[in-house]
Amino acid sequence: QQQVKQSPQSLIVQKGGISIINCAYENTAFDYFPWYQQFPGKGPALLIAIRPDVSEKKEGRFTISFNKSAKQFSLHIMDSQPGDSATYFCAASSRSDYKLSFGAGTTVTVRA
Amino acid sequence: DAGVTQSPTHLIKTRGQQVTLRCSPKSGHDTVSWYQQALGQGPQFIFQYYEEEERQRGNFPDRFSGHQFPNYSSELNVNALLLGDSALYLCASSRSTGVPNQPQHFGDGTRLSIL
Numbered sequence: 001q002q003q004v005k006q007s008p009q010s011l012i013v014q015k016g017g018i019s020i021i022n023c024a025y026e027n028t029a030f031d032y033f034p035w036y037q038q039f040p041g042k043g044p045a046l047l048i049a050i051r052p053d054v055s056e057k058k059e060g061r062f063t064i065s066f067n068k069s070a071k072q073f074s075l076h077i078m079d080s081q082p083g084d085s086a087t088y089f090c091a092a093s094s095r096s097d098y099k100l101s102f103g104a105g106t107t108v109t110v111r112a
Numbered sequence: 113d114a115g116v117t118q119s120p121t122h123l124i125k126t127r128g129q130q131v132t133l134r135c136s137p138k139s140g141h142d143t144v145s146w147y148q149q150a151l152g153q154g155p156q157f158i159f160q161y162y163e164e165e166e167r168q169r170g171n172f173p174d175r176f177s178g179h180q181f182p183n184y185s186s187e188l189n190v191n192a193l194l195l196g197d198s199a200l201y202l203c204a205s206s207r208s209t210g211v212p213n214q215p216q217h218f219g220d221g222t223r224l225s226i227l
Contacts (some may be wrong), residue, residue: 006154012168021210031213032212032213033213034215034216036218040214041156041220042220043116043202043219043221044155044202044218045157045218045219046216046217046218049215051213054180056179089154089155093213094213095212095213096212097168098143098145098160098167098168099145099156099157099160099168100145100147100155100204100216102154102155102156103154103158104153105152105153
């Protein structure tokens, strides 16, 4: 079964707007939460990652918000640009598990 | 600094055949994981290799096997191919430092099509 649930499946945002993607998990052993960006024909590229000892992490226009009690985390893309149009995947792993468990992905389209 | 490289980029096979995919990890990385990504879905973990041994395996049948070489490169072998094996096969490398959950860096994958 899907260990990480991601929503929405797709979203359209105007240039300069904010894109928000949400993920939820059940496994309380998860303690590493990366986000990947994937363009068509390419492999996923690591964008930003967070561990549960912080509630927010920002890198440039990308911010992860983490809510440990709700077992949810989200990616915010500020000032969205057409070049941000891609599929975004959240993922999770635990200290005792070497694999990454991925969400189903969100296709983001930024309209100029 | 070369990233993760995979070969070939595309492959077409027929049902029942066998295939070998190759991966060279990012410089400085010693751990290789393989994932299967079906169209429109997130990557699914197949297995991970470290120190030339399979360290963990996902829910994939024994038709899927692998190998890691002393230079850390890796191969994924799939026997008795089925139509459902058509997917993008991704290799990810990471560095084992004793700290868990090190970032995994992906290659651009091998697109496998089964006819």
